[in-house]
Amino acid sequence: MYSASTAFLEALSEAGVSHIFANWGSDHPALIEALAEARAHGRDIPAVLTCPNEMVALSAAHGFAQVSGRPQAVMVHVECGTQALAGAVHNADKGRIPVLIFAGSSPYTQEGELPGSRNEFIQWIQDVHDQRGIVRGYMRYDNEIRTGKNIKQLVHRALQFANSDPKGPVYLMGPREVMEEEVTPATSNMAAWAPVAPTALPEAAVARIAHALNAAKRPLIITSYLGRNPQAVGALVALAERLGIGVLESVPNYVNYPASHPLYLGNQWNLPRQNPALADADVVLVIDSDVPWIPTVSHPAVDATILHIDIDPLKQQMPLWHIGAQGSFRADAATALAQLSAHFAKHAPDAAAVSERSAHYGAQHAKRAERLATLEVPGADDAINGEYLTACVRKHIDSDTIVISEGISHYHTIGDHLMLDRPGALFTSGGGSLGYSGGAAIGAKLARPDATVIAMCGDGSYMFSVPSSVHWIARAYGTPFLTIIFNNRGWKSPKLSALAVHPDGYASRANNLDVSFDPPPDYAGIAAAAGGALAITVRRPEELEPALRAALAAVKQEKRCAVVDVWVPHL
Numbered sequence: 384m385y386s387a388s389t390a391f392l393e394a395l396s397e398a399g400v401s402h403i404f405a406n407w408g409s410d411h412p413a414l415i416e417a418l419a420e421a422r423a424h425g426r427d428i429p430a431v432l433t434c435p436n437e438m439v440a441l442s443a444a445h446g447f448a449q450v451s452g453r454p455q456a457v458m459v460h461v462e463c464g465t466q467a468l469a470g471a472v473h474n475a476d477k478g479r480i481p482v483l484i485f486a487g488s489s490p491y492t493q494e495g496e497l498p499g500s501r502n503e504f505i506q507w508i509q510d511v512h513d514q515r516g517i518v519r520g521y522m523r524y525d526n527e528i529r530t531g532k533n534i535k536q537l538v539h540r541a542l543q544f545a546n547s548d549p550k551g552p553v554y555l556m557g558p559r560e561v562m563e564e565e566v567t568p569a570t571s572n573m574a575a576w577a578p579v580a581p582t583a584l585p586e587a588a589v590a591r592i593a594h595a596l597n598a599a600k601r602p603l604i605i606t607s608y609l610g611r612n613p614q615a616v617g618a619l620v621a622l623a624e625r626l627g628i629g630v631l632e633s634v635p636n637y638v639n640y641p642a643s644h645p646l647y648l649g650n651q652w653n654l655p656r657q658n659p660a661l662a663d664a665d666v667v668l669v670i671d672s673d674v675p676w677i678p679t680v681s682h683p684a685v686d687a688t689i690l691h692i693d694i695d696p697l698k699q700q701m702p703l704w705h706i707g708a709q710g711s712f713r714a715d716a717a718t719a720l721a722q723l724s725a726h727f728a729k730h731a732p733d734a735a736a737v738s739e740r741s742a743h744y745g746a747q748h749a750k751r752a753e754r755l756a757t758l759e760v761p762g763a764d765d766a767i768n769g770e771y772l773t774a775c776v777r778k779h780i781d782s783d784t785i786v787i788s789e790g791i792s793h794y795h796t797i798g799d800h801l802m803l804d805r806p807g808a809l810f811t812s813g814g815g816s817l818g819y820s821g822g823a824a825i826g827a828k829l830a831r832p833d834a835t836v837i838a839m840c841g842d843g844s845y846m847f848s849v850p851s852s853v854h855w856i857a858r859a860y861g862t863p864f865l866t867i868i869f870n871n872r873g874w875k876s877p878k879l880s881a882l883a884v885h886p887d888g889y890a891s892r893a894n895n896l897d898v899s900f901d902p903p904p905d906y907a908g909i910a911a912a913a914g915g916a917l918a919i920t921v922r923r924p925e926e927l928e929p930a931l932r933a934a935l936a937a938v939k940q941e942k943r944c945a946v947v948d949v950w951v952p953h954l
């Protein structure tokens with residue numbers, strides 16, 4: 384029988400979805416049957432990865448899409464599985480990650496009126512008023528599949544939303560009876576489902592932005608996620624060099640600019656002080672950034688000209704947002720940067736000004752590099768601090784390494800000391816819900832099986848990532864990767880947040896802020912038990928390099944995961 388579920392799987396294949404991250408339930412008999420039937424007949428269907436935890440499933444699809452640009456499918460059980468996607472839904476939305484989520488729903492007949500009608504007690508209990516409403520605030524599109532007859536259209540429409548800027552997650556829900564329905568086979572014309580074409584700047588905007596940059600004494604570009612498209616990085620380098628513009632990353636989710644480039648001025652996260660390059664800038668061009676600065680601690684000069692290019696300049700998912708831009712333009716970053724470079728190819732910038740600006744920023748870059756180098760040593764009592772740890776990891780990074788960072792209070796340190804130049808070498812979730820790194824590492828390895836994947840995460844984030852599920856999946860589906868835990872024995876960030884608001888309050892004098900895991904679990908041992916990972920705990924600087932070597936040998940040669948739990952200073 385050719386069912387709606389057969390058509391659904393076919394639509395996914397037509398759209399280039401190669402993997403289904405699945406957590407099945409009583410809503411899925413039609414899909415399970417269709418998968419078995421396709422396999423029995425040797426038909427091409429996406430590979431299925433059984434995911435014992437839904438948040439890990441969605442995080443894996445998140446990492447896969449970041450590395451490959453291709454959305455995958457996540458299949459979950461009714462409203463319960465939808466809720467178990469948990470914070471990964473927030474991360475996919477905030478990170479603008481294309482992914483198709485499908486959930487079944489309880490049968491809508493109870494007396495056997497249709498194939499798929501209710502036959503289990505749970506189908507009364509799992510019938511809720513607004514299943515799609517659980518995630519609607521985070522989706523680019525959501526719909527209920529009401530008939531199998533147009534199921535392919537709905538899949539392709541959902542994916543067209545997911546793949547069009549601003550990209551993001553989409554949600555389809557299909558009741559049991561619909562997924563069982565017999566339908567007529569039909570092939571989709573995929574040329575008719577292409578994503579919306581990238582948007583360019585209007586000509587007048589090109590001239591206006593170009594004029595402002597050219598006339599500026601200290602032009603500065605700030606970006607966070609332009610590097611999601613690796614081609615935009617080259618376009619940014621070309622424009623920055625052409626004009627002598629400094630580039631600052633704010634809360635970077637990707638490699639947006641080569642760290643060793645003389646115009647690169649570093650990355651900023653929650654550092655509670657004014658950024659000097661931002662204070663000095665007279666023209667600030669913000670391209671693809673959600674938080675270019677935090678005004679209570681760091682902001683541009685009051686008379687600076689602020690210009691803004693973004694695929695989502697209104698920040699439609701953010702109730703409160705304002706950066707005081709005098710000009711705001713909706714455009715694709717790579718396209719806009721190429722337009723600006725084309726403008727300067729015709730109207731050459733003032734050469735003397737370009738070289739003065741380049742020399743100024745080059746000197747800032749060199750000073751920063753010198754300062755960072757002095758930090759890459761163990762701290763007092765031979766403690767392995769984040770700077771030293773990151774520098775040691777850096778020595779093992781080659782042109783085939785992908786880093787997934789969930790360093791939290793060490794995000795900044797990881798950004799500073801990995802010094803990555805290659806677009807596509809680093810990813811963060813782009814959101815704020817912890818636990819992304821484990822699943823994302825699986826997804827990254829699936830998308831690039833030849834790459835060495837290294838997840839660098841806080842100890843709290845490691846626990847949020849559900850390591851038991853992550854390591855079971857990684858072994859079952861052959862996606863070995865290395866995890867490095869920045870183990871400060873707890874959640875440092877909530878403590879820093881409290882002290883930033885109440886620097887002299889009771890909390891500042893208290894011994895216990897309920898944020899500590901001391902003694903901590905055997906983090907590496909969890910991965911060993913769940914997925915046969917090589918488990919190493921490191922407490923002394925001299926243990927670090929042998930541990931990293933052994934761990935990478937396990938990942939690369941033995942093709943199994945390794946977890947190196949590194950004790951950094953207590954929070």
Ligand SMILES: Cc1ncc(C[n+]2csc(CCOP(=O)(O)OP(=O)(O)O)c2C)c(N)n1
Binds near residue numbers: 791815841847873876
């Ligand atoms: C799902 C979720 N729960 C809680 C938080 C709040 N939170 C932000 S940072 C943090 C601590 C993270 O601990 P760890 O990964 O060890 O990083 P550290 O702050 O110690 O560097 C917590 C609990 C969150 N962001 N997401």
Ligand SMILES: [Mg+2]
Binds near residue numbers: 873874954
């Ligand atoms: Mg911690």
